[in-house]
Amino acid sequence: MIRRTNSILAVALLGLMTDTASADVIKVGVIGTMSGPYALFGANYKMGIDAYIAEHGNKVGNHTVEFIYKDEEGPNPAKSKALAQELIVKDKVQYLAGIYFTPNAMAVAPLLEESKTPLVVLNAATSSIVEKSPYIVRTSFTMWQNTVPAANIAFKNGSKKVAIAVSDYGPGIDAEAAFKKTFETDGGAVVEAIRIPLNTTDFSPIMQRIKSSGADTIFTFLPSGPPTLGFIKAYVDNGLKADGVKLMSTGDVVTEIDLPGIGDSALGMLSTYHYAVSHDSPENKAFLASIVKNGGKVEDVAMTGVAAYDGARVIFKMIEATNGQRDPEKAVAAVKGMKWVSPRGPVSIDPDTRHIRQNVYLRTVTKVDGKLINKESDTVFLDQPDWALSKK
Amino acid sequence: MRLALSILTDAVAYGMVLFIISIGLSIMMGLMRVVNLAHGAFAMIGGYLASYAIRDLHVHYSVAILLAVVGTILVSIPFELLLYRRIYRKSDPLIQVLMTIGITFLIIGVVNFIFGPSLKTIPLPPLLSGPLDIGFRSVPTHRLFVIACGLVTALSLWWLIEKTEFGIKLRASVDHSGMADALGIRTEIIYAATFALAIGLGAFGGVVGAEILPIEPFYALRYMVTFLVVVSVGGAGSIMGALSASMLLGLADTTGKYLAPEFGEFFFYLAVICIVFLFPHGLFGRSHA
Numbered sequence: 001m002i003r004r005t006n007s008i009l010a011v012a013l014l015g016l017m018t019d020t021a022s023a024d025v026i027k028v029g030v031i032g033t034m035s036g037p038y039a040l041f042g043a044n045y046k047m048g049i050d051a052y053i054a055e056h057g058n059k060v061g062n063h064t065v066e067f068i069y070k071d072e073e074g075p076n077p078a079k080s081k082a083l084a085q086e087l088i089v090k091d092k093v094q095y096l097a098g099i100y101f102t103p104n105a106m107a108v109a110p111l112l113e114e115s116k117t118p119l120v121v122l123n124a125a126t127s128s129i130v131e132k133s134p135y136i137v138r139t140s141f142t143m144w145q146n147t148v149p150a151a152n153i154a155f156k157n158g159s160k161k162v163a164i165a166v167s168d169y170g171p172g173i174d175a176e177a178a179f180k181k182t183f184e185t186d187g188g189a190v191v192e193a194i195r196i197p198l199n200t201t202d203f204s205p206i207m208q209r210i211k212s213s214g215a216d217t218i219f220t221f222l223p224s225g226p227p228t229l230g231f232i233k234a235y236v237d238n239g240l241k242a243d244g245v246k247l248m249s250t251g252d253v254v255t256e257i258d259l260p261g262i263g264d265s266a267l268g269m270l271s272t273y274h275y276a277v278s279h280d281s282p283e284n285k286a287f288l289a290s291i292v293k294n295g296g297k298v299e300d301v302a303m304t305g306v307a308a309y310d311g312a313r314v315i316f317k318m319i320e321a322t323n324g325q326r327d328p329e330k331a332v333a334a335v336k337g338m339k340w341v342s343p344r345g346p347v348s349i350d351p352d353t354r355h356i357r358q359n360v361y362l363r364t365v366t367k368v369d370g371k372l373i374n375k376e377s378d379t380v381f382l383d384q385p386d387w388a389l390s391k392k
Numbered sequence: 393m394r395l396a397l398s399i400l401t402d403a404v405a406y407g408m409v410l411f412i413i414s415i416g417l418s419i420m421m422g423l424m425r426v427v428n429l430a431h432g433a434f435a436m437i438g439g440y441l442a443s444y445a446i447r448d449l450h451v452h453y454s455v456a457i458l459l460a461v462v463g464t465i466l467v468s469i470p471f472e473l474l475l476y477r478r479i480y481r482k483s484d485p486l487i488q489v490l491m492t493i494g495i496t497f498l499i500i501g502v503v504n505f506i507f508g509p510s511l512k513t514i515p516l517p518p519l520l521s522g523p524l525d526i527g528f529r530s531v532p533t534h535r536l537f538v539i540a541c542g543l544v545t546a547l548s549l550w551w552l553i554e555k556t557e558f559g560i561k562l563r564a565s566v567d568h569s570g571m572a573d574a575l576g577i578r579t580e581i582i583y584a585a586t587f588a589l590a591i592g593l594g595a596f597g598g599v600v601g602a603e604i605l606p607i608e609p610f611y612a613l614r615y616m617v618t619f620l621v622v623v624s625v626g627g628a629g630s631i632m633g634a635l636s637a638s639m640l641l642g643l644a645d646t647t648g649k650y651l652a653p654e655f656g657e658f659f660f661y662l663a664v665i666c667i668v669f670l671f672p673h674g675l676f677g678r679s680h681a
Contacts, residue, residue, distance in 0.1 A: 197656035205649035237532030
């Protein structure tokens with residue numbers, strides 16, 4: 001029986017290989033949050049990829065590239081793994097892309113080597129993801145990448161005692177570690193570190209705790225969506241803002257999608273991030289124009305859109321390098337050290353970590369023409385690596 | 393001392409939100425014997441209507457609350473006529489649970505389709521926003537408003553059920569519906585009115601509690617267990633029960649968050665287990681043989 005399954009598997013695998021070698025259509029499976037509370041971030045994958053196709057066409061040489069979208073819904077590793085299997089076995093995709101949540105990426109990683117499928121991560125931001133398989137490349141960001149500059153800025157701006165409040169899961173713990181390490185090395189003190197359960201909605205007790213810790217600055221990371229709103233409101237309504245306690249975060253807490261919901265309470269908030277929709281560059285203008293031309297709205301654009309746009313570029317490069325053959329080593333090798341100018345600024349794929357190097361900007365929530373935006377300041381941290389994976 | 397007072401303030405505010413939303417469910421379960429899992433879904437509709445009224449129609453907060461309550465009751469009428477009416481007091485709980493969970497998913501889908509998947513805020517009027525200094529700490533003004541709303545709700549419900557003619561008829565219909573019918577009480581109308589009251593309270597709670605339990609499409613599922621727990625701890629149908637359960641659970645949850653936030657909802661459920669162990673029918677529940 002085992003032998004029979006083995007031979008069936010071998011035949012299937014053989015079929016899979018010959019199929020893609022001769023086929024003219026190269027399929028790419030995209031797994032993203034297409035429904036549920038995070039649907040807009042998933043919709044951004046499609047917006048970003050469509051924008052890239054609108055500008056560069058869907059052909060690499062004589063190969064046509066086709067994207068197939070699947071819905072990961074929420075933090076659900078088993079579901080994401082099943083979707084990846086379906087894409088690999090049934091749709092015979094040559095590349096995978098997407099993944100919003102860290103646990104989902106972790107579940108998909110073991111499938112990549114056995115099926116020879118590279119994965120371009122378009123969001124999930126825990127540093128260690130790229131270490132789970134040599135076939136993973138990431139075009140989004142990591143918590144370490146965005147948090148280290150935040151800690152540097154906090155110290156430079158005169159913060160002495162910081163309270164850290166993060167969501168209690170992978171990226172939150174990364175953010176806490178990154179901030180604590182950097183800030184203490186700079187010479188500051190972390191007086192309180194609170195890990196908030198993911199489903200918390202009432203932040204009043206946490207604000208009181210921070211208040212009694214005597215901190216002059218709060219650093220926070222929460223996944224964008226419902227919690228961020230409650231956190232910022234609690235900060236204002238419990239009088240911490242009035243008392244002059246500063247609030248800093250990574251850009252995840254103040255994404256342009258959530259800003260209208262958060263409202264004026266967010267005004268003046270500092271954050272460090274790799275992409276602001278208001279980023280002033282010709283590349284970003286062209287990117288946003290393509291999105292609008294495809295029927296999208298600028299108000300709906302988020303960091304996942306630009307990660308997908310750049311992800312499409314990376315995948316096209318992989319297809320070009322392998323001439324449409326299934327050759328993951330060659331594909332990944334071809335994009336190591338790849339450099340280009342993204343809508344977020346100059347970026348490159350770090351050859352050692354396969355994670356994107358990029359500028360990280362300091363931004364302030366500002367009201368321009370009645371609309372809240374993340375206005376980038378002149379403080380830019382150039383060419384930031386993932387600080388947990390590489391020290392250069 | 394300061395810490396204890398601080399915890400107490402937050403606990404009372406959180407407890408009151410739980411109370412306002414759960415009391416409607418308590419009435420449904422205690423008086424109509426319907427395990428209405430869709431209660432949170434109706435509270436959510438209220439929240440969405442209020443958010444829409446304020447942000448797109450630019451009406452005042454008080455008008456929005458009214459619109460939300462009336463609107464939600466209107467939405468619930470077809471559900472009452474076609475579905476709920478069949479399961480009052482008699483059907484076995486499994487049918488009720490299946491039907492109401494189906495309604496929950498239906499409402500989630502429709503709301504998601506109409507309003508989109510993102511979080512909806514209900515902007516507060518200037519009078520209720522911002523902090524207010526109450527001596528030993530500052531609290532969000534809105535929390536005090538919620539506490540006041542909770543007290544008013546509890547008092548008026550008590551008055552309605554214990555002191556008015558409607559209350560007498562309702563209690564008669566609940567205790568012995570056959571006899572009440574024979575005496576000329578139109579039990580269907582009493583039930584329909586009570587259903588509307590329960591749904592209206594849910595919508596009201598959804599709107600005023602939106603600061604603590606924010607409105608989003610999965611609201612109905614996310615807080616379903618919390619509301620059910622309040623009712624079962626307090627004892628279905630009892631105003632005093634729902635009030636004391638909300639306060640106790642609010643206290644357990646808030647104290648836990650102050651002193652050991654990394655434990656999450658551990659203390660909330662620990663309190664639930666202890667109370668249900670000591671009072672299997674809830675704090676003020678009657679046993680239904």
